[in-house]
Amino acid sequence: MVDTDPRRHIPRTDHLLALPEVVAAGESRSQATIKAIISEAQTAARAGEIPVAEVAPTIISRLSSDSASSLTPVLNATGIIVHTNLGRAPLSEPARQAVADAAGYVDVEMDLVSGKRSKRGTGATQALLRACPEAEDALVVNNGAAALLLAVTALRGADVSGGNRAGSDGSAGGGRTDAAGEIVISRGELIEIGAGFRLPDLMATTGSQLREVGMTNRTHLDDYAQAITDQTASLLKVHTSNFRVEGFTAAVEISQLRELADEHDLPLIADLGSGLFEPDPYLPEEPDIASALAAGADVVIVSGDKLLGGPQAGLVLGRSDAVQRIAKHPLARAMRTDKLTLAAIEATVANTENPVQEALHINLDRLKERTERLAELVSGVVVAHDGRVGGGGAPGVPLPGWAVELPEYFAAKLRTGDPAVVARVHQGRCLIDLRCVPEAEDQRIIDAIARIRGVDLGDGEVGSSEL
Structure with a gap:
């Protein structure tokens, strides 16, 4: 019998x-990389995912690719600005240039005048302080969770308003007998974010105990006051950035907690999440760094890759004694960020425009024109479509706009095409929202859809400047 x-x-x-x-x-790829690519192509052929005849061409194609990593650039046509699955904030052109400049040798910890070692991240710190005059000092670490972990660990038992209740060994002073102490927080602020990450689990790693006060929907100042004992290490205020509680609710403001913190010589830490420097009329309920510091927070923690529009980072801004205490803690070394992030943060903060802010404050008339033109060229239908901030920012706040509706099967083909276009799939429809797509890329989306339809636009093809 012949084996076929x-x-x-x-x-x-x-x-x-x-x-x-x-x-x-x-000559340019490592042997380990080449062998892995060969093995993957052979495995795909054994599984029937590619024809046997395509094994060699597939390998050659992958090896000839200009991409230096497995990450695929995509066009974000979902309408979600800070899309976690797509890398959150896209960097501005100045930030990209700063990263490229910092990729080689740079004076990240050297004073070129004296030739001696200097303080790391000075440029990023100065940029943050210029952007937020309410802050006395700032620190950049590798992400928001790290910043919170570091803050509650370093500030436990510290009177950052003037004196210092902590002993020389870092244990809580002022009669407090528990070296770890308790972190007082409202039950309504015990959040879980993406991938099952829970705030209480993070706090447990510090050795501290969470002292939950109030109810899920209502917490009062007296709830905090009654919870404070000799074991209390700090007061923690967390913005519920990825959900909203509506109806019969009550929460305690930072200004109210400041008075209580002063009464008991406790540090007040505010985790705001998304990273606005000042109030934004488009997002009236979103807290901002300047207001939180003015209200009395000792330190404010935000993420760099959300509404700030920068790279992944955790930013700590606040009173100089509090920030310096955090910066000098041994854990700060483990959570230190690299030169590329420092460069991108500095460039992001120093420049007023970036893709996140442009998408948030987009000209709606122009967005509608682009959407209508796209629909006309690809035989789609324009529908009303609300964009979102995403990334845990401004939950439930719609960003009015429009999308082009196509049959659902377009979504998968667009994702796996070149360019990769990620659209929204909703109720059996593929929705293409141009809010987060640079206008210069409109033509590439038109071409991608045309290829799926098998249509040659011919003379109907237009440049992005005409859309």
């Missing part, structure tokens, strides 16, 4: 390694 299984004819590894194109790729 084509998988028996999958090329051997040594034969594939001897292909001229593969040998040439070895």
Whole structure:
């Protein structure tokens, strides 16, 4: 009986390694990378995912790709500005240039005049302080969760308003007997964010105990006051950035907690999440750094890659004694950020425009014109569509706009095409929202849809400047 299984004819590894194109790729690619690509193509053929005849061409195509990583650039046509699955905030052009400039040797910890070692991240710190005059000092760490963990650990038992109740060993002073202490927080602020990450789990790693006060929907100042004992290490205020509680509710403001913190010589930490420097009329309920500091928070914590529009980072701004205490804690070294992030943060903060702010404050008349033009060229239908901030920012706040409606099957084909276009799938429809798509990229989306339809736009094809 003749064996007709084509998988028996999958090329051997040594034969594939001897292909001229593969040998040439070895001048720039590591042998481990080349062998992994070959193995993946062979595995795909065995699974029937690609024809046996396509094994060698697939390998050659991947090795000839200009991409230096497995990450695929995408066009975000979902209408969600800070899309966690797509890397959150896209960097501005100044920030991208800053990252490129910092990729080589840079004076990240050297004073070029004296030739001596200098303080790390000075430029980023100065940029943050210029953007937020209410802050006396600032610190950049690797992400928001790290900033919170570091703050509650370093400030436990510290009177950052003047004196210092902590002993030389870092334990709580002022009669407090528990070195870890208790962190007082409202039950309504015990949040869970993406991937099952829960705030109480993070706090548990510090060795501290969470002292939950109030109810899920209503917490009063007296709830905090009654919870404070000799074991209390700090008061923590967390913005519920990814959900809203409506109806019969009550919460305690930072200004009220400041009075209580002063009465008991306790640090007041505010985790705001999304990263606005000042109030934004488009997001009236979203807290901002300046207001939180003015209200009395000792330190404010925000993420760099949300509404700030920068790279992933945790930013700590506030009173100089509090920030310096955090910066000098041994954990700060483990949570230190790299030169690329510092460069991107500085460039983001120093420049007024970035893709996040542009998408948030987009000209709606122009957005509608672009959407209508796209619909006309690809035979789609314009529908009302609300964008979102995303990334845990401004939950439930709609950003009015429009989208082009296409059959649902377009979504998968667009995601796996070139360019990769990520649209929204909703109620059996593929919705293409141009809010987060740079106008110069409109034509690429038109072309991608046309290829799926098998349509040649011919003379109907237009440049992005005409859309």
